[in-house]
Amino acid sequence: MPDFTDKLSPAQPDGPTTLAHERAQSNVSVKELSEHLLSSDGFLERQARILKLIQQEPLLSKEKQQNLSRPDRFKLGLARAKLLRRLKDQHNWSHDEYKMAEYLVDDVSPYFLHLEMFITTIREQASEEQRAYWMPLIESWKIVGAYAQTELGHGSNVRGLDSPTLTASKWWNGSLGRIANHAIVVAQLLLPRPGSPDQYVSHGPHPFIVQVRDMKTHLPLDGIVVGDIGPKYGYITMDNAYMLFDHFRIPHSAMLSRYSSVDPNTGKYTKPEQPALVYGSLTYVRAQIVHHARLVLARAVTIAVRYTAIRRQFQDRDGDKRGPEMAVLDYPTVQIRILPLLATAFALHYTGLSMRSIYQNTRKDVEKGDFHSLAHMHSMSSGLKSLCTMLAADGVETCRRAMGGHGFGGGSGLIQLNNDYLSKPTVEGDNWMITQQVAAYLIKKMTAAVDSPASTATDETDAIFKEFIRNCGSRSFDAAERDMLASDRDIVKSFELRATALAYEAYEQRVHKKQSWNSLLIQLHKLSKAQSQYILVKTFFEALSTDNSLSNSTSSILWELFRLFALFTMENEGFEFFRCNAVARSDLDRLPTRVQELMSRIRPHAVNLVDSWIIPDYLLDSALGRYDGRVYEDLYNRAHRLNPLNRITFNPNYWEDEIVKGSADSGASILSKL
């Protein structure tokens, strides 16, 4: 319906004008930087190609999805997931191309567990005969599977099936609530005690493949209660399940028997030879999460930088009060929230890449039977998963708040991102719990280093620890004497020293003073954080130091981002660095000024820096963050033309029951939904 507002434009300078100016004022080449970041495995080319295809599909339009109920949103999610698989068939997409489509559509797929844990478990744990039977069914999606391990009363500690308690209900198991007809069920293997067949001995949790729903009716089989657990913070299109069994019998062939098996004739149990294998797959998932965090944060920062460059608020208090108001990104109080996060996205990027290649190398070693780097990688992936998901999750919310009122609106593009991503600090090992694994590893390494400080170092950590022990009392790094902040290498050294000092303290408390593990947990968490921050800083430094392919302008802005990330982090942990003798008091006093200087040097390049992440408008789904800067036009369009609530005329009279004007429905229809 046309009206007078169709012809209105925003006040000048408008978004496109502002962003054109921002883009012109910086010498950072978006082309060069984006290729440096994202072209190595064909990501950019793939993104452009897949994007073109999926934007043509009406079902993949995001315009009104925020208005749907949970059941409708789930239906939409399922319809989209089916469509993506059909597009895969039609265009003969590779796995990477299919994953790209999922990434851009940005719904958690109800088939997610089928494609990940279900297929992976069959591939890794099934015998050859089992594989031959199941894999064709799985790959053709003739059956749809899920993975049922977590229980209502137990997250990380697996209990058995058939425990006759409510808390033993399976819980949280994705894709199983409404969609899957099969599941890997992790359950205690109980076998009759030899000689006393009425008694059972547990051999611990094992994976079984179980059909849970009828292939024709899709209803649960007799003896199974299964369903979706209901609305959650995010993951609206995922059917996380509860599931209970009542005297449900499964055949001997259901037990996945690549590594362990039960002889059907004798009842004899064969143990797996190498229990460390599962350990590897958890590490893989954590490495993936670390690698993914950079794109999540880059998305939020893209929106926040573009919008705050366009948004104007107040005149300069010391200025002449003429001309337009100031862009809010020019206020240091806005910069201090957004620009360190911009730097963090880059820090996460280099560590994500490094984590992936360490994972691949370790896997090669393990396949050759060499397990020596497994513990290091497991520790590293645990600490980084904890820190990086915390940085990304908190960063998204910080960006949202930095955008003021419109950041609270549906046009921010951050609501679903925030709701979905807030699962990450908890899944695959709670962020506070898994830091124990880092600390345990470092205490073990420190114990070894203390035991023989003079022997040849076995690896990098060992070398650092031994150097620390040898210099103890008169450290080679004398923080008080020089301006550490002027040397990038010294900044890295400072993070190394602080992490090492904390590792030594933890070693003293636990090994010497025999403190209980639980009493040390807070300290151990701090140790893990310090170690992971050190890894982020060191990896960023090394990536920039070893890359000779970058132009001077790009290289120098990346160094500024490195410094901002490192010094902002240091400022937030100031007393700990000081206490560990990792930085001089005079340097700490200078930090706030130094951080502010770095921000004003980075500020002119902020828009080009976020542009370099090449996040398409379709993925951003943000009025505030769109590439062309038409913020207000888009907000108005969403409100005036797309909002279904504006199709309804309400009756505002409180003495009348009628809600929708003229409906003559006195509330019965809404009451029926309660």
Place this chain on the structure above:
Amino acid sequence: MPDFTDKLSPAQPDGPTTLAHERAQSNVSVKELSEHLLSSDGFLERQARILKLIQQEPLLSKEKQQNLSRPDRFKLGLARAKLLRRLKDQHNWSHDEYKMAEYLVDDVSPYFLHLEMFITTIREQASEEQRAYWMPLIESWKIVGAYAQTELGHGSNVRGLDSPTLTASKWWNGSLGRIANHAIVVAQLLLPRPGSPDQYVSHGPHPFIVQVRDMKTHLPLDGIVVGDIGPKYGYITMDNAYMLFDHFRIPHSAMLSRYSSVDPNTGKYTKPEQPALVYGSLTYVRAQIVHHARLVLARAVTIAVRYTAIRRQFQDRDGDKRGPEMAVLDYPTVQIRILPLLATAFALHYTGLSMRSIYQNTRKDVEKGDFHSLAHMHSMSSGLKSLCTMLAADGVETCRRAMGGHGFGGGSGLIQLNNDYLSKPTVEGDNWMITQQVAAYLIKKMTAAVDSPASTATDETDAIFKEFIRNCGSRSFDAAERDMLASDRDIVKSFELRATALAYEAYEQRVHKKQSWNSLLIQLHKLSKAQSQYILVKTFFEALSTDNSLSNSTSSILWELFRLFALFTMENEGFEFFRCNAVARSDLDRLPTRVQELMSRIRPHAVNLVDSWIIPDYLLDSALGRYDGRVYEDLYNRAHRLNPLNRITFNPNYWEDEIVKGSADSGASILSKL
């Protein structure tokens, strides 16, 4: 539908058993403490009485509301708001009783602006004749009004009506999108320049009362475009509006003319005498927000404490691995997230009370023509609004994460609370922006103190500043010499010193070194935070010091909470305290241990402490936090019996378009909603 799961119970020890043990082990009297906290103005009695009434209303059941679409949820919100007003009529509720009902139902009412800014503006800004005409219509809800000030392109800086730009659209105006038929419209008053009637002079923003919708059809009047802005982070039942006018004429009588007016015959404008009055109403809103924060945080902490007392995970690593797993609240890494927030709820409580009484006293002074305390109160309310909403908003999310997986589920009771409360850091003055008002006030006070350090102090702040200046260089508080942490009074002194030192620094930078205001913004924000933390700590201390009515057991646990709040805060700002010479190095080193000791002393009383906030299960709406501890039964009930998604059987075959099994609908119905 009955099934075998009906008879299942959770594993032992179950929730009720655990909470009974928790409640018995503490000597904190819930009765005494709850009356101390909440009985002074009849809150507890009123809550119990209103709760009984509203729980009988089917429309006020919260059981399935998370599953509704935005339009349905809005309909429900409107139906509920009408019902509450009818209940008010029926039971002859006072305003406090009506507000209690709204608080318990916990929907943002679509009539909210009618009852607050609309009625208040008429009451305060309308002339006697205007009041006589409008007030009966407003109080009977014969008309429904809203308040339209904020615009699409301008939050805090009001621009005029009729500006022919899109960014001048009114935006965010609550109750106006679908419900109100009238609005206060804040617009530039333009009058013809005397002598040149074609030119207009602006007399700045003024409030006008404008009818915006037809009283019969409820459709917008000609020349007005108005609607709801669409889904937001929270506030799902509020119709925040956009509104534009096209040559829309209003009569002379629309201008609210208590303080300023235009003579209809001569066109002569009369200015308001006392422009500071608006200032007072903003302060009132901020004081209300500060007072409200404690109940928000108490709600989150109630849920987190009860659930983590019941939830068990892993055996003690150093223990004998027999018996049940440990309650997660016994892990220091869980305590450090929840218990300081428990202490914070109490800190917010005493400051909220104090803020209210300072507001009332200042109002009395102002009515007597004495404005001397207005600036102090305005500064205080700005700084505390910023700090307290940040503590509460972040605290809710910290509690949610501390509950692990189930904290992400819909049974947490924190989803809507979080979504709604996240508006608070932005509304009524952005939390980062308004801290400038605190800093400007303190710099002014410090300038006066420096100018005459020897004269008699005019108020408390002046006395503190003068003492600081006189002792400068050789401060009377020699932090290095004694164990400051052992004296509660010294803890307060330490917060005072740090805030004062930062005020002095800001004064030096701005007044002496003539630094630009914007370059100092980050520093000024830190100053405001330090000052507000000082107020929280001091007010907590004074409330406990002056109250002689408490039993020893209650008093001593409140002192522990005071210490935990203060020392936890200090630890997080360690380097700043150190740098300001407000605490000794040795004390800082001891802080982590001291905080952990305090937590283990508070831990046994945690359940009784949260019980004392008497937050009803109906308000909590949380499976995890319910009073009786039946966490798992409730989670299962929500999933298995209440979740509408489980009524739908889906078709999981990707090669078939059909989504709902047997519907023969190949996606058309869901596509129609996009």
